[in-house]
Amino acid sequence: MKTIHLDLGDHSYPIFIGADLLGRAELVTPYIAGEQVLIVSNETVAPLYLEQALKAFADYRCESVILPDGEQYKTLKTLNIIFDALLEKHFDRKCTLVALGGGVVGDITGFAAACYQRGVDFIQIPTTLLAQVDSSVGGKTGVNHPLGKNMIGAFHQPRCVIADIAVLDTLDERQFSAGLAEVIKYGLIQDAGFFSWLEENMERLLARDAEALIYAIHRSCEDKAEVVAADEKESGIRAILNMGHTFGHAIETGVGYGRWLHGEAVATGMLMAADLSQRLGWLGEQDVARIDNLIDKACLPTRAPADLHCDQFLELMAVDKKVAGGKIHLVLPRAIGESVVCSDYDPAMLKQTLEAHLAVGGGVK
Ligand code: NAD
Ligand code: GLY
Numbered sequence: 001m002k003t004i005h006l007d008l009g010d011h012s013y014p015i016f017i018g019a020d021l022l023g024r025a026e027l028v029t030p031y032i033a034g035e036q037v038l039i040v041s042n043e044t045v046a047p048l049y050l051e052q053a054l055k056a057f058a059d060y061r062c063e064s065v066i067l068p069d070g071e072q073y074k075t076l077k078t079l080n081i082i083f084d085a086l087l088e089k090h091f092d093r094k095c096t097l098v099a100l101g102g103g104v105v106g107d108i109t110g111f112a113a114a115c116y117q118r119g120v121d122f123i124q125i126p127t128t129l130l131a132q133v134d135s136s137v138g139g140k141t142g143v144n145h146p147l148g149k150n151m152i153g154a155f156h157q158p159r160c161v162i163a164d165i166a167v168l169d170t171l172d173e174r175q176f177s178a179g180l181a182e183v184i185k186y187g188l189i190q191d192a193g194f195f196s197w198l199e200e201n202m203e204r205l206l207a208r209d210a211e212a213l214i215y216a217i218h219r220s221c222e223d224k225a226e227v228v229a230a231d232e233k234e235s236g237i238r239a240i241l242n243m244g245h246t247f248g249h250a251i252e253t254g255v256g257y258g259r260w261l262h263g264e265a266v267a268t269g270m271l272m273a274a275d276l277s278q279r280l281g282w283l284g285e286q287d288v289a290r291i292d293n294l295i296d297k298a299c300l301p302t303r304a305p306a307d308l309h310c311d312q313f314l315e316l317m318a319v320d321k322k323v324a325g326g327k328i329h330l331v332l333p334r335a336i337g338e339s340v341v342c343s344d345y346d347p348a349m350l351k352q353t354l355e356a357h358l359a360v361g362g363g364v365k
Pocket of ligand 2: 134137140
């Protein structure tokens, strides 16, 4: 097992990464203050892993609540299912919530923990690759609003994160590749050595080789922990973690939620960001080809959806949270392994990028 320490002063926490960690009481016990534990999972993950997870909490008064599965249930209404359970079972302020699932379960459970009695402890047990390398780390929690994704939320850090690679065995290939998009993101934004490692080891990752997986999750979490420790509440540098996301959110919303997975949209979004960087003279043709090849190797889409148009795309990008003072702030690669938040690009160049990508069209594989 490998451990990363996310250094955030009095709310620092460990991230445990390894195989067969689920059900190990000694990993969670030091991070549980009271006697009551509520495990929150969903109707897909609970039948697979709830029984095993419960073993770690045998010494506590442990209850569970099972949510419906899907991004469409990441809502205030679903959040209330958790509050109902907590109140009906008389959970007190010393209770601990446990998120057992992907990013949707993690984000809702974390937000429930941030709000219940003005804040209680929670533990993340992420079960998708995306959640293990991204959403379970860093304390962003929340739900969607009909008018915007992740618009209602709070920063609330977990007490610990347990990333068990054994649970990834049941994840389908498309969801697994979606997680790889966020892994590639770390290489592109700040870790050129990791980017090269991914170029050499993508086949091993796709074959879910345990050693390669632990290495990639560990390095991704290390990269993310470094950024979060420097800027917990995203007043500056943390924004680089949103590479590809402004383009990606436009794709996700434009084609209708659920058609493209978040990771798929981020992958194509990173290529659009790379295209704009090339136009700005930062990336060379060969750099862009390397990014394109790696995304393709990870079985992720390299072309934007064929059915979106430039003006519509720009409007969708402007709705994203990364807009301040009317300007769309974009995270762009300066080189492979280096990125900047940029708003002083020529809007005509952005239009050229969109036109180039949207004209070709493609889609999810
Ligand atoms: P998800 O939670 O919807 O999980 C994807 C699918 O896989 C679901 O059907 C889920 O039930 C299923 N699943 C989960 N674990 C499984 C397993 N081990 N075996 C088989 N099936 C399994 O999606 P996701 O990609 O994990 O997370 C996406 C969410 O995360 C989005 O809501 C996004 O906004 C959020 N997110 C948050 C952050 C953050 O910093 N908080 C960062 C990135 C993404
Ligand atoms: N996923 C972006 C962040 O955690 O800041």
